[in-house]
Amino acid sequence: MTRLRQASAWRKKNESTTNDETRKVKFRHSAFVIVSSFVIRTSSFLFPAIFPTALQAEENVSVLGSKPKWSVLEKYQETITHDEFNRLIHDVYCTHGFASNLIEVSAKTAHVLIDRDSQKFFTLRFAVNNAGRKPVPHLWRPAKSLSPARADKPLVGLKVVLDPGHLGGKWAKMEERWFQVDKSRPVQEGDLTFRVARLLAPRLREFGAKVSLIRSGGEPVTAKRPDDFRELARKILIKNGVPLPREDVLDPNDPAKEQTIRWQSEILFYRYSEIRRRAALVNLKLHPDLVLCLHFNAEGWGEPTHPTLTDTNHFHLLVNGSYLAEELEFDDQRFEMIRRLLSRAYDEELPLADTIALTMARETGLPAYEYPTTNSTTKVGMSGYVYARNLLATRLYRCPVIYCEPYVMNSNDAFVRIQAGDYEGTRLINGVERKSIFREYADSVAEGLVDYYSKARARGD
Ligand SMILES: [Zn+2]
Numbered sequence: 001m002t003r004l005r006q007a008s009a010w011r012k013k014n015e016s017t018t019n020d021e022t023r024k025v026k027f028r029h030s031a032f033v034i035v036s037s038f039v040i041r042t043s044s045f046l047f048p049a050i051f052p053t054a055l056q057a058e059e060n061v062s063v064l065g066s067k068p069k070w071s072v073l074e075k076y077q078e079t080i081t082h083d084e085f086n087r088l089i090h091d092v093y094c095t096h097g098f099a100s101n102l103i104e105v106s107a108k109t110a111h112v113l114i115d116r117d118s119q120k121f122f123t124l125r126f127a128v129n130n131a132g133r134k135p136v137p138h139l140w141r142p143a144k145s146l147s148p149a150r151a152d153k154p155l156v157g158l159k160v161v162l163d164p165g166h167l168g169g170k171w172a173k174m175e176e177r178w179f180q181v182d183k184s185r186p187v188q189e190g191d192l193t194f195r196v197a198r199l200l201a202p203r204l205r206e207f208g209a210k211v212s213l214i215r216s217g218g219e220p221v222t223a224k225r226p227d228d229f230r231e232l233a234r235k236i237l238i239k240n241g242v243p244l245p246r247e248d249v250l251d252p253n254d255p256a257k258e259q260t261i262r263w264q265s266e267i268l269f270y271r272y273s274e275i276r277r278r279a280a281l282v283n284l285k286l287h288p289d290l291v292l293c294l295h296f297n298a299e300g301w302g303e304p305t306h307p308t309l310t311d312t313n314h315f316h317l318l319v320n321g322s323y324l325a326e327e328l329e330f331d332d333q334r335f336e337m338i339r340r341l342l343s344r345a346y347d348e349e350l351p352l353a354d355t356i357a358l359t360m361a362r363e364t365g366l367p368a369y370e371y372p373t374t375n376s377t378t379k380v381g382m383s384g385y386v387y388a389r390n391l392l393a394t395r396l397y398r399c400p401v402i403y404c405e406p407y408v409m410n411s412n413d414a415f416v417r418i419q420a421g422d423y424e425g426t427r428l429i430n431g432v433e434r435k436s437i438f439r440e441y442a443d444s445v446a447e448g449l450v451d452y453y454s455k456a457r458a459r460g461d
Contacts, residue, residue, distance in 0.1 A: 008057050023262065061332040064184060064272045070122045070337035076342040079136045082126040088341045092321040092388055095378040098328050103338075112338055115331070124342075138398035140289045142348050143453055147209065148460025154206030154453045160451040161288040163278060163393065164197040164293040166190035166268060169218025174226075175270050179307040179410060185420055187409055190218065192438070193294040196420060199442035200294070205448055211319040212286055214278050222277040226265040229273070234262035252304065272392070279396035290352075292445065293403040295395050297369065301410045313413050315359055315406035316369040320395050321388025336395050348400040350381050351456070356402060356448030357385035363444035364406060406441060 007323045028419075061067060086105060089098070103227035108127075116118040127133035140159075149156045170180040177189035194217070201211045215221055242259050249257040257263045282291060289296020297315065301307035320340055340346075348373045361383070368385045371377045379388040394401045407414045415427055417437035426433040434440065 009216060015074075026412055032150050035224045040385055041222040057180050060330055062129070062327075062330045062453075064276055065332040068340045070335060072125065073122055073335075073342065074338060074341075075137050077125050077134070078127045078132070078346075079134045080342060081128060081130060081133060085110060085124075085126060085341070086270070087288065088233040088346065090382060092346055092378075093323055093337050093341050094328065095322050095388065096324055098325060099249055102328055102334060108346040112334065116205070119229075122338075124338075127357065136342070136344050138345075138399075140345075142344075143352075143456035144458075146289075146426075146453075146457045149453070150461055151454070151459065153208035154450050154457070156203060157290040158209045158290065158453065159216055159285050160204055160209050160211045160290045160449075161282055161287070162197040162200060162211060163214045163282075163291055163396075163397075164190070164193035164294045166193060167215075167218055167274070167291055168192075168194060171218065171220070173304075174266050175398075176304070179417065181302050181307060181309070183343050184419055189296050189298075189409060190295050193411070193416065194218070195438045196294050196441045197400050199422070199438055200292075200445055202378050203442055204449065207446070211447075212288075214286075214291075216280060220270070220274050221281060222269070222273040224269055226262070226269040226411055229265040229268035230261055233261045233268060236264055237261065248310065272401065275392045278393070282399070289398055290348075291393075291397045291399060291401045294441075294445075295403065296409045297405045299411070306400070309410050309412050309415055311412055313366055313408045313411035314369040314403075315360060315364060315366045315385065317353045317360075317386045318377075318391065318394060318405065319353055319380065319386065319388045320390060320401060322376065323390045324376060331406060333390070333395070338389075338398035340395065343398065345398075345400045349402060350386065351388045351453045352400065352448075353402050354381045354383040356404070356451040357383035358444060359448040359451060360404075360406060360444040361385065363447070366406060369405070379451075395460045403444065404441075406444075408435065 016418075082105070089103070089105070092158065094103070102113045109126060110124040111121040112124065116124050148158055166172070166175050166177050166189050168175075168177070168188045171188055172186070172188035178186055180186040194215070197213050201213060206212045207240065234245055237259060245264075246256075247261045248262050249260050254260075282288065299308075299310050299312055301309075323333065323337050361368075371387065377389045380386050380388045389403075391403060394403050409415070409418065413430055414437060417434070420429055420436065421428065422436045422438045426435055428434075435443065
């Protein structure tokens with residue numbers, strides 16, 4: 001890692017600002033922390049020597065990323081018209097705008113900056129019209145190109161990877177995806193998502209899908225551990241204005257814990273390294289037609305040992321898009337955005353997400369989550385539940401990805417249901433006869449897939 005890349009690491013860690021992707025502690029009021037893109041801009045005034053340097057770095061890539069191979073985009077020449085490219089870039093991927101020195105769209109071509117120093121650009125040639133458009137190459141298969149299916153096996157042949165979010169188990173506290181009310185069973189998101197995945201896999205197989213889980217339990221996919229990232233963590237902190245970073249966190253409520261080597265090395269392990277290893281599995285080995293990222297949402301719960309429960313409960317789904325101007329400055333993210341746009345994953349993701357949203361809304365009865373700001377997300381589709389957002393997993397998995405965020409784990413309702421565990425049939429919970437929260441989740445996702453593929457693929461009775 002060069003010094004210049006570590007400054008990027010700092011920015012990257014803080015790219016996510018709301019609910020699930022954010023660790024619960026924020027220190028907006030401290031002198032140097034960057035929580036959101038909005039604050040990143042502010043921070044560059046605080047550290048004029050750091051960020052402009054990072055932006056002009058030779059290796060201007062995000063945390064643990066690598067320099068993109070732009071030549072792989074050659075296969076997308078003349079596979080998209082100008083109008084289609086414009087629609088996707090303005091309405092989905094770059095809804096917050098983009099700098100004209102990074103991407104320039106003209107009638108016949110789009111120029112995308114490869115390298116700031118050498119001012120090299122990748123030139124994409126548009127198809128003249130739809131009739132002259134070359135087929136879009138991809139390894140995953142859109143519903144339309146799957147072989148015809150019998151009515152009772154609408155998912156036959158479909159390769160689905162389930163990605164139960166986080167790790168859970170002994171890592172749950174480190175991930176800050178852990179809370180406990182008095183002496184009740186601790187709530188660990190990584191365990192909940194794994195439970196849903198284990199219920200969902202056989203349901204999808206019943207309908208003919210080939211399903212694999214990206215992790216087999218509470219163990220990380222990455223072989224790295226926090227200690228492997230201590231030096232990188234130290235360099236990131238120094239680069240970002242902490243000249244003598246503290247080694248350790250004092251206690252869970254340490255207000256400056258994000259400025260410690262421990263905290264930084266842990267997040268490099270359980271988020272960046274772990275998700276990048278999962279992406280390598282998806283892209284190089286599993287080659288699915290679809291990845292479902294399974295999460296539970298949360299509202300800020302304060303102290304994990306004395307968590308705040310809330311009456312707020314909701315759900316939403318995410319697809320990739322809505323890149324921030326700052327994110328597009330990174331060579332790898334700009335490349336990944338363009339590759340994703342050209343792969344047309346969105347054309348499959350959006351109608352699928354909208355369909356799953358409707359079955360989940362019906363099954364769970366939950367209202368749509370409304371982000372408090374539009375800083376990092378853009379509502380897309382017709383259902384009202386689907387947002388575009390640039391998360392690491394939705395960006396890196398090279399196929400359609402639906403990222404599910406139902407239930408607020410620390411809502412009064414979900415908490416009781418999580419404590420009730422999994423069970424068959426229904427039980428009276430909070431005065432209502434209901435399925436277990438895990439089955440309701442799994443069933444509603446499965447139902448959405450069945451609905452979508454039944455309509456979108458040809459019938460082969
Ligand atoms: Zn999550």
